[in-house]
Amino acid sequence: MPLPVHADQNCSRIVSNVERLACFDQSAGTPAHRVAAQWSAPEQDSPTVRRVLAYETGRNPDDLTFRLTREDEGLTISAPAIASAAPHPYLVISCLQNISRLQLIAAHPVDASRLKVRLQGERGATAATPWQVTENGQVLDAGRGLPGIEQIRQLIGARRIQVHSENPTVGGLVFDAQGLDPLIGEVRKACRW
Structure with missing residues (x-):
């Protein structure tokens, strides 16, 4: 020995x-x-990332505004980050199966289980809250239902949304929010809030 x-x-x-x-x-x-995060088979497949990327195909590279996609299980609003290179990060607001969601899709997997994130618009900001890192490490979830709704409401009236986080993968991302308010209205109608 x-x-x-x-x-x-x-x-x-x-x-x-x-x-x-x-x-x-x-x-x-x-x-x-460090032990690498172990993702379940469905999370490895990352259905949220696949779904959003499928919606985003055909987007004009100069179009960075939020766009709405309807599907059988609900609707999704998504936009790529301004000044981001492919693969793009996306901010996603959705009403799927009558549940409101606010999510960030990172360009690359994040090596954490939770990240503190705060979204800043011109009218105000969300509180810095822990967002759960899910699926293959690329999906950051603000919370489903009421926690997501409270944060989505803070984005109403914003022309730009900036992400604040100590994690460099998502901290500093900026999204063009012009025209977002009527799309949030569609989510409100679909999820009845």
């Missing part, structure tokens, strides 16, 4: 939690590592 790296060091005397844990990890030969 090899001698522990810190055999001569008493790890329990180290004050810093992080350094103490690193000492014990090295002593035991178990270096710290």
Whole structure:
């Protein structure tokens, strides 16, 4: 059996939690590592991303405004972020199966289970709230039903929506919200709020 790296060091005397844990990890030969998120088969498939990308095919590259798509299970409003390169991130507002949803689709998977996100428009902003990272790590969900509705209401009257988050994948994204109000009205009618 090899001698522990810190055999001569008493790890329990180290004050810093992080350094103490690193000492014990090295002593035991178990270096710290992160376990990648394990997504279920349906989440790997990412139905939300597939659905939105299917709606977005045929969009003129110069058109960055929100557009509405109707389907059997409800309706979806989506727009790509301004000044984003493909694959684009999207802001999505929907009423699917009579449930309102507010989601961000990141261009690349986010390595977190939750992110604090705040949306800012000219008239106000949503509170910074934890959004759940779902599916393959690309879908950030503000909450379904009332939590989503409360945040969607804060976007009414905005001409631009900016995303604030410490995560660089989504923090700083900006969306063109001109013409969004009547589309939110359609979501309100469909989901009856």
